[in-house]
Amino acid sequence: MSISKMKKLTVFAHAADADRVVRRLMRCRCVDVAVPENEENGLRLNLCEAERAAQEEKLSRINAALAFLHKHSGKAPLVKLRQTVDRAAFCADGSAKEAWFTVERVEEITDRLAEIRAERGRAELLMEQLLPWRGYDLPLGVTGTGRTRVVLGTFPASADREYVHDSLAIDGVHCELIGTDERVHYAVLIFHRADEDKLGGRLAELGFLRVSLKDEGAEPAAEFDAARRALRWLGDEAGALEKELNTLAEKTPLVEVLADIEQTTLTAIKTRERMARTENCVMLTGWLPADAEKKVTAVLERFACAWEITEPEEGDDVPILLRNNGFAANFEWVLGMYAYPKYGTYDPTFVMSIFYFIIFGIMFADVGYGLMLVLGCFGAIKLLKPREGMKRFLSMFGYCGISSIVWGVVLGSYFGDLPKMFMTKMLGIAPPEKIALWFDPIEEPMTFLIFSLAVGAVHLLGGMAVQFYLLCREGKPLDALMDVGSWWLLFAGIALVVIKPDIGLWVLIAGLASIILTQGRHKKGVIGRLFGGIGKLYDLVSYMSDLLSYSRILALGLAAAVIAQVINILGTLKGGTVVGYIMFVLVFLVGHGLNLVINVLGTFVHASRLQYIEFFNKFYVDGGRPFKPALPADTYTLEPEPSAVGQHENESI
Amino acid sequence: MTFIDFLSTLLTGQNLALLGAAVAVFVAGMGSAKGVGMVGEAAAGLLTEDPSKFGKVLILQALPGTQGIYGLITAFLIVFKIGILGDPVELTVAQGTYFIMAALPIAVVGYFSAIKQARVAVSGVNLVAKRPDEVGKAITSAALVETYAIFAVLVSLLLVLFAQVG
Numbered sequence: 158m159s160i161s162k163m164k165k166l167t168v169f170a171h172a173a174d175a176d177r178v179v180r181r182l183m184r185c186r187c188v189d190v191a192v193p194e195n196e197e198n199g200l201r202l203n204l205c206e207a208e209r210a211a212q213e214e215k216l217s218r219i220n221a222a223l224a225f226l227h228k229h230s231g232k233a234p235l236v237k238l239r240q241t242v243d244r245a246a247f248c249a250d251g252s253a254k255e256a257w258f259t260v261e262r263v264e265e266i267t268d269r270l271a272e273i274r275a276e277r278g279r280a281e282l283l284m285e286q287l288l289p290w291r292g293y294d295l296p297l298g299v300t301g302t303g304r305t306r307v308v309l310g311t312f313p314a315s316a317d318r319e320y321v322h323d324s325l326a327i328d329g330v331h332c333e334l335i336g337t338d339e340r341v342h343y344a345v346l347i348f349h350r351a352d353e354d355k356l357g358g359r360l361a362e363l364g365f366l367r368v369s370l371k372d373e374g375a376e377p378a379a380e381f382d383a384a385r386r387a388l389r390w391l392g393d394e395a396g397a398l399e400k401e402l403n404t405l406a407e408k409t410p411l412v413e414v415l416a417d418i419e420q421t422t423l424t425a426i427k428t429r430e431r432m433a434r435t436e437n438c439v440m441l442t443g444w445l446p447a448d449a450e451k452k453v454t455a456v457l458e459r460f461a462c463a464w465e466i467t468e469p470e471e472g473d474d475v476p477i478l479l480r481n482n483g484f485a486a487n488f489e490w491v492l493g494m495y496a497y498p499k500y501g502t503y504d505p506t507f508v509m510s511i512f513y514f515i516i517f518g519i520m521f522a523d524v525g526y527g528l529m530l531v532l533g534c535f536g537a538i539k540l541l542k543p544r545e546g547m548k549r550f551l552s553m554f555g556y557c558g559i560s561s562i563v564w565g566v567v568l569g570s571y572f573g574d575l576p577k578m579f580m581t582k583m584l585g586i587a588p589p590e591k592i593a594l595w596f597d598p599i600e601e602p603m604t605f606l607i608f609s610l611a612v613g614a615v616h617l618l619g620g621m622a623v624q625f626y627l628l629c630r631e632g633k634p635l636d637a638l639m640d641v642g643s644w645w646l647l648f649a650g651i652a653l654v655v656i657k658p659d660i661g662l663w664v665l666i667a668g669l670a671s672i673i674l675t676q677g678r679h680k681k682g683v684i685g686r687l688f689g690g691i692g693k694l695y696d697l698v699s700y701m702s703d704l705l706s707y708s709r710i711l712a713l714g715l716a717a718a719v720i721a722q723v724i725n726i727l728g729t730l731k732g733g734t735v736v737g738y739i740m741f742v743l744v745f746l747v748g749h750g751l752n753l754v755i756n757v758l759g760t761f762v763h764a765s766r767l768q769y770i771e772f773f774n775k776f777y778v779d780g781g782r783p784f785k786p787a788l789p790a791d792t793y794t795l796e797p798e799p800s801a802v803g804q805h806e807n808e809s810i
Numbered sequence: 811m812t813f814i815d816f817l818s819t820l821l822t823g824q825n826l827a828l829l830g831a832a833v834a835v836f837v838a839g840m841g842s843a844k845g846v847g848m849v850g851e852a853a854a855g856l857l858t859e860d861p862s863k864f865g866k867v868l869i870l871q872a873l874p875g876t877q878g879i880y881g882l883i884t885a886f887l888i889v890f891k892i893g894i895l896g897d898p899v900e901l902t903v904a905q906g907t908y909f910i911m912a913a914l915p916i917a918v919v920g921y922f923s924a925i926k927q928a929r930v931a932v933s934g935v936n937l938v939a940k941r942p943d944e945v946g947k948a949i950t951s952a953a954l955v956e957t958y959a960i961f962a963v964l965v966s967l968l969l970v971l972f973a974q975v976g
Contacts (some may be wrong), residue, residue, distance in 0.1 A: 602971045606964075611875025620873065711962045712880075715967055719883045726895060758872055762953045763960075769950055 160504045161478040162447040163468055163784075167440065170462035171502035175203070175432065175439045179425045181456045183787045187449040189476045190787055191442050193433045200440065205426055212423045219416045220418040223409070229399075230406040238542055242794040244421075256415035259408045261628075266398045266405075268511040273395045280384045280391065286370055287384070289343045290333045290377040297380060298373045306350050311341035318342060321363055328352070328359055343368075371657050393454070413793035420790035428787045442786065444469075444476050475500040477781035485510040487552040495769045496779035503627055505777060509768050512616050516767060518560025520614060520713045521760040524599075525572035525723070526753050527565055530558025530710075544791075557764075568605075568714075569593025572749055573721025582729035583737065598714055599722070606711045611708025613787030616767065617700070621645070627776055639678070643671035644700075669694070703771045709763050717756040724748030823901025827892045830909035831885035834966065838881025845874025845928030852935040859939070866945045867937050873952045874928040877920035879965030880963035884916050887970045899975050912969035919962035927955035 166188060170178050182188045182320020193200070247253055290309070301307045312321055320333055321342070331347040344365075348356060374380050394792045429513040445453055450466055457464050469475045477497040479489050481504070488510035498504055521527070534555030538548055565571065569592035575587040591597070598605040621641050628637035650665030728744035731737035773779075789796050853867040893899045928965050934948030 494949070495945075599971070602968055606968070705961075706957060708964050709957070712960045712964045712967070715881060716883050716963075719886055720879070722890075723886050755872075758869065759876055762869075762873070762949060763956075765946075766950055766953045770954070 159480055160498060160500065160502070160781075161784075163444050163469055163475045163478070163500065164450060165467045165473065166443045166445050166453065166464065167467070168443075168457060168462055168573065169438055169463040170439050170460060172203075172434060172437050172439050174460050174462060175429055176425060176439070178457070178460055178462065179428045179432075179787070180421075181459070182443075182453070183421070183428065183789055185426060185449065185456055186454055186786055186788055187445050188453065188786050189444045189784050190428050190431045191444060191474070192431050193440070193442055200435065202430065203432040203434040203439055204430055209423070209426045209430065212426055214420065216416070216419045216423055218264065219260055219412065219419055222260040222267075222413055223416055225263055225267055225402065226259075226406050226409045226412060229402045230409050238411070239793060239795050240374070241797050242417075243797055244414065244418050247414055252411055252510050253415060256408065256411040257410055259405055260415070263402065263405055266402055270395060270398055273391050273398075277388060277391050277395075280388045282383060283371070283387070284384045287377045287381040289336050290370065291381055293343075293345060293377050295345075296375050297370055297377060298375075300372065301347075301350065304350055305347055306353060308346045308348075308367060309344075309370065310346065310360075310365050310367045311343055314338070314340050316342065316364060319474060324363070325359075328356060330356065341366075366558065391802045410793075417792055420792065424787055424790065434674045446478055446784075469500070472679040474782065476784035478784035479504050479506055481506050481510075484556065487549045487556060488513055490546070490549055491553070491765055491768065493783065494765065495773065497781035497783050499778045499780045502624070502778040503630075503776070505623065505773070506725055508619065508623060509772065512619060512772065513764055513768060514556060514560045516612065516616070517760055517764045518562075518564040519609070520710050520764060521557070521561045521717060521756055522564035522568045522714060523570040523572065523717065524562050524565035525570075525575065525749070526717070526756070527561030527563075529753055530561060530757070531555050534558065554761075561676070561792040567594045568598050569595075570721070571719055572745075573722070574599075574727050575720055575725050578722075578725040580731050583733040583741065585733065596739075598711070602711065602715065605714065606708060609707050609710035609714075610704055612710060613704050613767075613771070616707070616772060616774070617703055618645075618648075620772045624776040632673050639671070641674035643668060643675055646671055647697075651736060706771055707767065709767075713756070713759055713763055716759070717752065720752045720756075721749065724752060821903060823903050823906035824892060824894075826903060826906025827888055827901055827909035828894070830906075830911075830913035831888040833910065833917045833918075834881040834884040834888070834913035835878075836881075837917035838884075838924070839878040841921035841924030842875050842878030842881075845873055845877070845924035845931075848925070848928040849874060849931045849935060852932040854940045856935055863942060864939060865919050866942060869945070869949055870931040870934045870952060871940070873931055873949070873956065874924045876935060876956060877916075877924040877927075877959045880916050880959060880966075881920050884963060884966045884970060887967060888913065891970055891973055891975060894933055901975060905973070907973055908973060909970065912966055912973065914966075915962040915969075916959070916966040920959050923955055923959040923962075927952050927959075930955055 168178065179190075182190075193202070293309070295307065299307055314337060320336075322332050322334065322343070324344070329348060329352060333345045333347075334790040335343040335345060337343070337703055346360075346365075370377070371380075429439075432441045445466075454464070477500060479486075479492070479497075481489060485507040489506050491513065492498075492504075492506050492509065518527075534551040537543065538551050538555070543551065570679070571592070574592075576592060580586050580588040596604050613708075621644065625637045625641040628634070629641065645668075646664065647668030650663075653664050655660030655661070672693055673687065673690035675690065676693035677686035677691075680686045680689040724744060728741045728748065729737070731740050746765070849867075850870040853864075853871050856867060857864060875905050887966055889895060891899075892909070893903060931948070931952040934945075937948045
């Protein structure tokens with residue numbers, strides 16, 4: 158209903174207390190710590206870059222380990238509820254140490270696994286190289302004697318073995334062919350060292366290519382076996398490590414708590430960096446909702462610090478916290494997608510939520526789809542216990558589903574025309590003449606169009622009423638009467654001309670006159686005012702275009718209904734046979750599922766647009782920044798309410 | 811049968827009405843396909859940097875797809891109206907032509923608005939890349955373009971629904 162009143166908090170604390178003060182304020186969940194202006198009183202910012210870098214590294218280690226653990230904890234459960242964990246107790250009872258040990262062990266294992274992967278790659282490569290040389294019986298370390306050279310290499314497979322052997326023998330080379338595959342002959346050449354230079358050309362002629370294996374170690378066969386053994390050991394070791402990871406995965410919950418704790422610490426450090434400091438003191442400035450004052454002072458009283466809570470001053474960048482009832486609060490994020498209101502102006506969430514609820518329902522009027530929305534959204538909230546933001550998102554669509562059901566009954570849509578089609582095609586009985594409580598949009602599109610525009614008119618008049626109210630609240634009732642009242646007079650005139658032309662004409666003229674006479678009042682001179690007023694009449698065009706914009710209610714409503722009809726025709730094509738029923742179920746699930754998704758998106762976008770463009774432009778003052786208090790992390794676990802923590806209150810968690 | 815006779819057998823009211831349905835689907839559908847493709851390309855560029863923004867850009871990518879759906883709806887209504895799926899209605903050539911006329915608004919406006927909307931959505935993807943929290947504004951800007959496709963489909967639908975046939 159309103160924008161929460163904010164107060165400015167200034168705390169002076171001993172530098173040694175800074176961390177504890179920040180953490181306790183974070184636990185209050187209601188202080189938005191502002192970045193001080195640098196020049197303010199020549200104070201410098203309390204930068205803790207080294208500490209932050211260290212903390213960020215710690216956190217990235219934990220998150221990397223967590224990623225491995227999650228990969229190894231088997232199939233992730235579909236529904237994961239966050240447990241409430243007392244973090245102080247967690248640190249006190251050694252669980253934190255155990256979690257750290259787990260992280261370190263996971264790091265060791267993953268490092269070792271990476272090494273093993275590299276070693277296995279090397280061993281496999283070596284085996285591949287040695288494979289054709291297994292028949293070679295000199296140790297690899299032997300490259301010759303004092304006089305002779307031993308050289309390994311290949312000849313192309315096309316070369317004749319006998320020819321190679323014999324022609325090299327003439328040159329004084331002992332050539333031993335170890336083996337042959339489809340590409341090359343593998344050969345060992347032994348020759349006198351003195352011949353090496355002159356042999357080069359001869360060997361090249363024969364297509365000889367030197368092969369360099371590793372130049373130390375035992376015979377190739379033995380080396381090959383050793384590599385194979387090593388490969389097996391490495392495989393065993395990797396298997397054992399993987400198994401250990403699977404066992405460690407049982408400790409994942411502990412590491413998750415640790416991740417939250419360390420993330421909280423990082424937030425605390427970042428919050429501390431927003432403080433200003435002197436040699437021994439830190440100064441924190443921030444914002445809190447006025448009604449949280451007691452809670453915050455109770456916390457601050459525990460510390461030797463000075464604080465001041467004041468009203469915001471002109472020009473302060475006050476963050477916006479919206480306060481709404483249980484229904485309207487779910488629509489705050491729709492407002493947030495547009496822009497938050499300026500501090501001290503009007504929060505339209507409640508009025509908007511009512512119009513949103515109704516318009517969404519008319520655009521997407523269908524009992525079946527509405528029911529699916531209600532069950533899906535509220536079911537997900539019940540089962541998944543999502544975070545506050547997600548919960549509101551789902552609740553909004555759940556409530557809109559209720560509206561869809563209501564309008565679905567009024568306009569007679571149950572998964573489109575499913576009852577009618579099902580009765581005629583599958584059961585072979587005549588459907589009732591009229592299912593709709595009021596009218597069927599496809600039968601009477603004109604009625605629906607007029608109804609859509611009427612809803613639009615109410616919405617627009619609602620926006621103007623808010624404008625009227627706001628002007629009165631600002632103490633400008635005359636402006637309200639002139640800016641809003643004169644238009645209403647004109648609208649009433651237009652409506653009356655249709656119904657009762659004799660009176661209507663005069664009301665219309667009065668409306669026109671009041672607009673011409675009042676709307677130019679900010680201009681100078683009689684002529685200027687008159688032309689200002691006449692110029693303002695041009696706004697009539699924008700009112701008309703705003704109104705016509707509501708015809709999208711009809712278009713989107715028909716879109717959903719016609720597609721549903723098509724799905725029903727396809728589904729009931731085979732009639733009431735067994736095959737027919739199987740086909741019906743399949744087409745029903747896929748078709749209506751798809752139609753629901755497409756149309757929820759379209760309806761959401763256009764229902765929002767009608768609020769943003771047509772409704773808000775009548776009165777809305779935007780430009781506020783949302784209230785974002787520094788909070789303890791709750792990615793994996795929830796923290797108990799501060800009162801439940803009891804004696805741990807002062808510990809630095 | 812002369813060639814002219816052959817042509818005149820093709821030129822029935824039914825066939826002309828079907829041509830209207832076809833035009834509504836394929837022209838608007840081409841626009842949507844092009845538009846969704848454009849946004850998809852931009853989105854893929856963003857997703858290589860940050861896959862977690864998929865949900866946000868998916869909505870932007872889906873927006874230019876609606877024109878194709880509007881074309882489809884118009885086509886279905888024409889098909890219902892001329893009873894192709896049940897008992898075909900006898901149509902004169904003039905009545906058949908009426909359905910082509912009725913299909914034109916969503917076909918033409920659908921095609922162009924889908925592409926223009928896609929260009930806004932592509933800019934929206936760039937906006938989301940830099941400021942993910944502002945996705946709402948990107949969606950709203952793109953949705954503004956859609957207004958004209960909605961007006962077009964409205965006219966097409968009303969023309970088809972009020973057609974005097976059979």
